[in-house]
Amino acid sequence: MRVAIANDHAATELKFQVKEYLESKGYEVINFGTDTGDSCNYPEFGEAVGKAVVSGEADKGVLICGTGVGISIAANKVKGVRAVVCSEPVTARLSKMHNDSNIVAFGARIVGFETAKAILDAFFDTEYEGGRHQRRIDMIYEIEERQ
Numbered sequence: 001m002r003v004a005i006a007n008d009h010a011a012t013e014l015k016f017q018v019k020e021y022l023e024s025k026g027y028e029v030i031n032f033g034t035d036t037g038d039s040c041n042y043p044e045f046g047e048a049v050g051k052a053v054v055s056g057e058a059d060k061g062v063l064i065c066g067t068g069v070g071i072s073i074a075a076n077k078v079k080g081v082r083a084v085v086c087s088e089p090v091t092a093r094l095s096k097m098h099n100d101s102n103i104v105a106f107g108a109r110i111v112g113f114e115t116a117k118a119i120l121d122a123f124f125d126t127e128y129e130g131g132r133h134q135r136r137i138d139m140i141y142e143i144e145e146r147q
């Protein structure tokens, strides 16, 4: 499992904790930055991880900003991305089961490392159910094609 990860300046410390955690679980982590606390712009980081996932460079993505919102909105502009913002693990689990989410996002100003780990475990340990959900995923693809 290759995981693309990125963050803005609000989340650098949590990103490194998360990176180490994912590596301890055996995942290969591709870090797209930022690696400092210097002010930067979350859209570029959301786009980078979105493109890495859609291109197949990575299997899944993790995005962290202050709230998880801005960086996930940016990632969701990349065709084929289904990024979900979570502040608890149930949403992460259900978004994999029903929405086939391919990027999980959360906020460093919203969740601590323990909750982040629970969200990551739910996201990575859950499979997409397919079946009746695929028709709705296909409808999302159709929206993208109409843009």
Ligand code: RB5
Residues within 6 Å of the ligand: 008, 010, 042, 065, 066, 067, 068, 069, 070, 071
């Ligand atoms: C940066 O201050 C903050 O706006 C950003 O991290 C994020 O929360 C945006 O959604």
